[in-house]
Amino acid sequence: MRVDADQRRFARWAVSAGVAWLALFALLTAFSQGSEALARFVANVVYVVPLALLVPLSYLAARRSRGRLRTAWWLLALSNALWLAGELVWSTYAYARPGGPPTPSVADVAYLASYAVALPGIVIGFGGTWAERQVRCLLDSALVTIGVGAVGWTLVVGPLLPGTTKAAAVVTFAQPLFAVAIVTALVVVGLCGHRTVPASFLLAGAGFAVAGLTDAGYAYLFMIHSYGDASWLNLGWQLEAVLLCLAAAVAARRTEPEPEVRGLDRDLAVLPAAVAVLSIAGIALADRITHGQLSRSTLVIAALLVSGLLLRQLLVTRDRTRLAAALAVALREQERLAVTDGLTGLYNRRFFQEMLRLDADRAERDGQPVSIVIVDLDRFKKINDTCGHPAGDRVLVEAADRIRHAVRPADLVARYGGEEFVCLLPGAGEDTALEVAERVRRALSRTPVTLPGGREVRLTASLGVASAGTRGGRPRGDLEGLIHDADGALYRAKARGRDRVVAAGRLADLALDTDPDLPPALVWLADQIDAKLGNHEHSTAVSRWALLTGERLGLRQSDLRRTAAAARLHDIGKINVDDAILTKPGRLGEAEWEVLRRHPQEGARLLTELSDRADLAPLVGAHHERYDGTGYPARLRGDAIPVEARIIAVCDSWAAMRADRAYAAALTEDQARQQIERGRGTQFDPEVADAFLALVDEGAIDELAPLRHPEPATHA
Incomplete structure (x- = not known):
């Protein structure tokens, strides 16, 4: 926001300074109308002040710009330096030569060179367009210049030639034609080939437009010998200098983005075509009126304009053909992308x-x-x-x-x-x-x-x-x-x-994966307990891993099915444990632990009394027994614990450690592995622990899947 405010403040200051200078120059011009000395001073000394400022500003703009804009501004800086050189030569003639500068003079050469350098600078500045468009831009500029020049020469310069020299008329009339060519290039390239145009080039374009009008007025006044040092026409060139100073200041103050190229340009064919047709008609009509027939020069100019229009149409056709081909390729690519995966190239x-x-x-x-x-x-x-x-x-x-x-x-x-x-x-x-x-x-x-x-x-x-x-x-x-x-x-x-x-x-x-004899009501009960235990699956994962561990240990298929079934229902006894104990975030008291330790027996009782799967009861009842005999509820030891229960004990501990609980965050895989290794031979059967950890190393023990409706985490 601060940057935008500074930019607006600078713009107001720069515009105000430019307006103030133009007002001052206009005031001095008014005062000089009755004084030849003051008029010479204003037209030849005061006049060059904004040009002396323009040259270093253009240099700074070229240093600050990037890419093609930098090249364009270097050319414009050279153009402005040539303009200043021409004005200094003109001013020297005005004071050193009683009759004023000759025409043509070294100053005229500098003026024409200034325009000649500025024209490619404008085109290069918008060089992001395709080569065909750049050539078309130059061709449009040439068509407009030839057309306007032919009409001006025939209707304005030609009739006045007896009073002046031909060389002077050519040099004088060439300046406004160059300005017209530059403006044409700006219009054609800027409006047809780009979505955006840098602000500095818009200001520069406005300056060259003013120059074209002012130079045209000068050419006419020169022909009728009416131009003098006190001419108000000088105010037009001062306006051009001020606009170019503003353009250079904008480019020097901040780095401007290059013009954004338009994929499909708006072809302004009507401009060069209209100028060409009207020019041919104008000079032909003038020849018929003055000579009664078409002159050779008119035929040559008509041939040049028609050839230029045909060449221009060829360039437009090439541009459209290229664009059509590019669009066809893009369409095929879009169709391919619509049905394929961008990374692998397979169908989606x-x-x-x-x-x-x-x-x-x-x-x-x-x-x-x-x-x-x-x-x-x-x-x-x-x-x-x-x-x-x-x-x-x-x-x-x-x-x-x-x-x-x-x-x-x-x-x-x-x-x-x-x-x-x-x-x-x-x-x-x-x-x-x-x-x-x-x-x-x-x-x-x-x-x-x-x-x-x-x-x-x-x-x-x-x-x-x-x-x-x-x-x-x-x-x-x-x-x-x-x-x-x-x-x-x-x-x-x-x-x-x-x-x-x-x-x-x-x-x-x-x-190997399911047991059709599992009671649906107890399976539903196991799922309800899982929802209370945490926000990730528990009994389903324990069942899955118990099956894999039993396979690794070489259990028979009937034992595998029984192991997986008991693991699926191992926590159903927690249905009789108060929720306040299951969901308590802190450490449990001894009385609370006593209640929680009864859940294996409660699970075995439910299997015996509420289903015909009494074969699973010993496995569920023993899944918290420890290999060293310090577990619960019966303090069984070693091989006295059913191997299926020993398998469930390892898988159950891993699932509890790998999930977030109210009293502890989930352990990493390495941390959980260390806990299993630490309990090897005390809490866990060493053979079972080794088989399980081997599956972990192989990546067979997968991650816990999240529950669809997670509940608060609880104690294991």
Whole structure:
């Protein structure tokens, strides 16, 4: 805000100073009307004051500017220096030569050189446009200059030639034509090729516009021998100098952004075309009136203008063709991006869902099956955490490429989200889908991914397969159910240790994950207890990890199912523990601990009395026993504790330590590992602890999932 206020204050000061100078010069011009000496002093000494200020300001503007604007301001600084040099030569002639400066003179050369340098400076300043537009800008300037010059020469200069010299007329008339060319360049490039124009160049353009009008007036007065030192026309050049000083001051005070290029410019073809047509008509009419026929010079000028217009149209056509090609490429790219993932180049989730719907309809018509495979990269979060997200992106790209080459040519592969991919297998039954999924799994794990720097990352994935239109599978139209089945199969692949393929609905797989004989009421009760214990899953995670640990220890399938079932219900006895104890944030008193220690027995009682799963009661009742015999409720020791309960004890402790509780924050994986190692042989069975920690090292023990409706954290 302070910067904006300073800018406004500076602008007001600069404009006020410029207006004050113009008022002073106008006052001196008025006083000099009756005094030749004062008129000479005002027109040749006072006149150069703003020019002497303009040159250093232009130098500062060039130093402050950047990019193309810097080049433009260096050229404008040279142009202004040439203008000042010309005025100094003119003033020297005015005092040293009784008849005043000759025409043409060295001063005229400096004036023309000043305009000649300013014109490319204007074009370069807006050089962000395409080359065709720059050439078109110069061509438009040339057309307008030739047209205006031809009309001016024919109607104004030509009739006055007997009273002057031809060289003087050419030099004098060239100055306003240069000014017109510069203004034309500003209009064509600034308005047609850019959205924004720097403020300094708007002021400079206004200055050159004033110069064009003033030079035109001077050319006419010179022809009729009416120009003198006391002419009010000098006020026009002073206004030009003031505007250029303001432009240079703006550019010197702050670095201006380069002009913003317009993708599709507004072609002002009407300006050069109108000038060309009117010029040809004007000089042709003048020739018919004065000579009765068209002169050779008129024909040459007409040919130049028509050729320029044709060339201009060719440039416009090239520009439009280039833009059309660029737009076509952009449109194709937008269409590609609409259906593909920007990182991996695979199809995106939206396109997969649309193709799944179309393939399901086709399968329904043809009586063919359709299958999907969901692929989830294992331990991908660790890759991001240890190697960085760029390395994670590199892994995703490599995984996508391996999956793409492992599936059948007709299969569709899409990025489903994050580190998940999905394969659509039209016409594939469950057996074929399993074969494809296994090829994908092997392709991912066969060789490590080499990261920049030479580091290698081992890549594995868990895959879930689901089929529709097969015996025992989903109906072909149940797309949501098909995706749900594949997702469930993927979940079981993760739970069973990752780096494997699991098919939805296969009894051999389901037997390891669920126990259909679990009482639904007690499962619901376990979920209610979990909601009280904290804001993350508990019993489901303990059940999942107990299953993996039992597999690692070589338990039979019947024992595995019993272990997982008991782990799912191990905390149901807490239903009889007062909420004030469960949710107490501080340390429990001895009486409160006594109540809490009864929950294993209460859980065993509920299983015995409220269900026919009395086989689970000893496991639930012993899950807080310690290997050294100091646990509760029966102080069992060593092998007297059922192995299933020893497994649940380790998994239950890990889940409690890895979740936030009211009395303690969650431990990191390393901290929780240290606690398990510290309890090895005292709290925990060493063999069970070692098996569990081996699973942790392999990444098989996953993170706790958040509950949908978390409640306050409680004691374990």
